[in-house]
Amino acid sequence: MTSRNATHKTKKHLANLFRARFPYLYIQTWEEDRILSLIRDVAQDAELIKTTRDVILWRVTSGLIDGKGQPKDDTKQPLKALEYIEKYDKPCIFVLQDFHVFFGSEWRTPDYLIIRKLRDMLSSIKRSEHPINVIFTSPFLTLPEDLQKDVTIVDFELPSFEEIKAVLEQMIQMNEQNGRIQIDLDEEGKERLAKAALGLTLSEAENAFARAIVEDGKLGAQDVEIVLEEKEQIIKKSGILEFIRSDLKMTDVGGLENLKRWLSKRNKSWLDSARKYGLPAPKGVLITGVPGCGKSLISKSISSMWQLPLLRLDMGKIFRGIVGSSEENMRKAIQTAEAISPSILWIDEIEKGFSGYSGGSDSGTSARVFGQFLTWMQEKTSPVFVIATANNISQLPAELMRKGRFDEIFFVDLPTRQERKEILKVHISKRLIDPEVAGDFELTDEILNLLSSKCEGFVGAEIEQLVIDALFEAYAENSSVRLEYFERAIMNTIPLSVTLAEQIRGIREWANVRAVAATPREDREEYTNEGLAIPHGGILSSMDEFDDVRFKRGGRTVDF
Incomplete structure (x- = not known):
């Protein structure tokens, strides 16, 4: 289902609930303006709702306010507001914002008088000559057991791709008219930015785009990173996932x-x-x-x-x-x-x-x-x-x-010879950046071949650590890097292929028929180096010992 269809489905669902005279609806959302806009659209759409209705908003700070912004006297108190609703004699949708505070929670005792009043009102709302609907909107879903059979929960999704893209287009248009920023976005770039903002509220998306604009006076596809930083806030607040x-x-x-x-x-x-x-x-x-x-x-x-x-x-x-x-x-x-x-x-x-x-x-x-x-x-x-x-x-x-x-x-699997060369090259090149430390050492293909042969059976993490150990050797001796430091680090490492030999054999046997090898066919090989180094500098004591570290490489041969 596309985002546009999802939005239309929500409107139609709300309209059907209004027409069926569902007395109490509950919509959990942070986006008060957006849900109010949607409710007002539905309330005035005769094709969807048949009987159009007024929309009256209640907040504890202002009481009931009609569509023209006129407050209803003496309705700040929730009981007074409910009495007003009970006596109302025109088609209307009442939106009660943050009414959940009266429903109780783990830290708050429910207001049983208000809950009882809501239950008392049910029959009069249902029998009213004119259709009346009451909607509770809140960032939190809090519903007392007393009302669970009387209140219908309506899902309200976050802004669709089309809604977010419309905000982006509007901001681009406004800034292009001002001529103060540079726009470097094609259609795919706009799509990537808008889709990167999915999961944000319209306000959050607008803030993210605005921040991207003021960062460097430009708006381009690279600003996806800024949008992702705004998304990071959502993750931090969840407390379960880590960004x-x-x-x-x-x-x-x-x-x-x-x-x-x-x-x-x-x-x-x-x-x-x-x-x-x-x-x-x-x-x-x-x-x-x-x-x-x-x-x-x-x-x-x-x-x-x-x-x-x-x-x-x-x-x-x-x-x-x-x-x-x-x-x-x-x-x-x-x-x-x-x-x-x-x-x-x-x-x-x-x-x-x-x-x-x-x-x-x-x-x-x-x-x-x-x-x-x-x-x-x-x-x-x-x-x-x-x-x-x-x-x-x-x-x-x-x-x-x-x-x-x-x-x-x-x-x-364990890295092949070619993979060990690439891993060594990545870690040595990344760290060996100071000319004084590098000295006369050159990372040639010959040296990579030599080191990759000597560290046969090493996993990637062990290869990274041996590079670090070699640089510590140079640092301790206040010397430039030499090949012997890498060779010494290899000799002093017992690889997992020895200490976890049985576990590795079991993993390979399982993967041979159930998994696809992450290494392509052209790089795969068997381990043949019988001179695999161990800490005291000798070689493996027997072919039985060697068999524990030389396996046929596991994984189905499927190349992509």
Whole structure:
């Protein structure tokens, strides 16, 4: 359903409720002006509502105010306002703002007199000769049990793409007339900016665009970053999701070209241009593999490639709090991710979050939260791309890996020779920037080949650390960098391929038939270096020991 159709559906739904004389409606929203504008449009649309109606607004600060801005005397008190509504004898829609404060909460006792009055009014409103509707609007959904059977909750979505784009176009037009800013936006650029602002209120979107304009006196596609910064405020206020800001780029990730190509082909797939091909927005990927091989690194890099906000879901925060709050926390996390979509939702080490999904020790809470997440993954229509990473794939339930949850499952293995060269080049080049520290050391292809051979069996994190260790050696000796420092760091490192040999074998056996290799066919190889260094400088003591670190590379051969 397009955003425009969704807005029309909301108007029609409201009109049908008015015509059916639903007495009490409840709309949760922060956007008072926008919902009032919508209600007034519906109230005066004879084609939709048949009988047009006045709209009268109530606030505790002003009492009842009619459409002409005229206050109704002595109606600031809620009981007086309700008495006025009960006696009103014309077709009318009454909008009561922030009336939830009288409904009670965890910190406030309900006003039972007002609740009783609302229940007493039901029969007179329903029997009234003229149609009367009462709408409660509030940023919070607070409804006492006494009124749950009498009040209808109406969903009011955040501004549509068309509404936000209209605000953007209006701001562009106004500033072009003034001639004070430079506009560098084509249609795709406008679409990217407007879609980046999805999840913001109209006021928040307008503020974000205004800030982009005053930053440098220009408005262009690069200002997507400023819009994303405004979205970060939403995440901070939710308290469950974490907004990840990362400067990492795909060029900072060595190797994994197969996975990179897959991701690159799906860039911009949430834009309208993809709709021409009948393409849905991608659901997500599950990335499993050897710990420390770059799963988290590439997850962070997708955000910069796609220019989308990256949100990390901490499962520990989902399960904290009082009984019954875990399901609500998951619901809020999903709502927040969808509210600021298109977005990327990252769940790191997902197997730890759902390890107790079978229920038992937690009265089934994990199972309910897991089921809630699975249902959303299967049925979601909002462009929220889910990245889940896992080290121990055996702990993941089979339901999570069923087709329809993720678009693809990728396996990240120990880096190949070519990948180790790229990782070494990335980390050495990034750190070795001072000419005095570099000295006579040149990062040639010959040196990269030598080092990549010596660190066979190392994961990406270990390669990064050996570069850091080598630079510490140079720093401690107040010397420029020398090749021997890197060789010494390699000799002093016991790789995970030795300490976690059995676990790596199990991961590879699983991935060989169930996952796609993140490394392309041309870069894949078997490990053949029987002189793999260990701390005391010797070699592996036997071929049995060597077999624990030399495996056939896992993952199906599917190149993108």
